[in-house]
Amino acid sequence: AQKITQTQPGMFVQEKEAVTLDCTYDTSDPSYGLFWYKQPSSGEMIFLIYQGSYDQQNATEGRYSLNFQKARKSANLVISASQLGDSAMYFCAMREGNQAGTALIFGKGTTLSVSS
């Protein structure tokens, strides 16, 4: 079974609209971390937002928020007020356990296209 599942290969949104990118995860470890990264066409990986499994509140970073539903094992990324520069590939990733130096497990990604 896949540890991280991103079911939307591609998403389309108009400027200034909000968009939700889906991510579900699978782990039996009670302690884990969830991350979202953005990969624009230039290829670099940009960290966006982090949610710890014990965090009581959903994480927010500017226009990014993480809709964390622990019982459903989902960690969807919400981008508010989309901009043309948001067009990129978005990856959800998980770190299992709470040890420093644990590798991240990535989903296959979702391509977001923002149009004017």
Next chain:
Amino acid sequence: NAGVMQNPRHLVRRRGQEARLRCSPMKGHSHVYWYRQLPEEGLKFMVYLQKENIIDESGMPKERFSAEFPKEGPSILRIQQVVRGDSAAYFCASSWDRATDTQYFGPGTRLTVL
């Protein structure tokens, strides 16, 4: 504070040659990770190192691939006798030493094997 640096950004090798990829972590970071991204795929973990130690190489192919993080200088990912299937983007990430620390990625090295 400079981010994670990788060089070269692009590397072309012919089959059978060696590829050396370099990574300098963010200042103050003591953990280095290497990941590989095949076309249209997410990143796959290869190896995790601290200074002078390989901590976890469970994602590294058993042959031709090696990694080091010496006391001085950058971390090196070395691929000997490259084959076409090694063509990919190789990313280095670094983190500090706390359990919840985020891994910050470098810009990647795109390896093309002719």
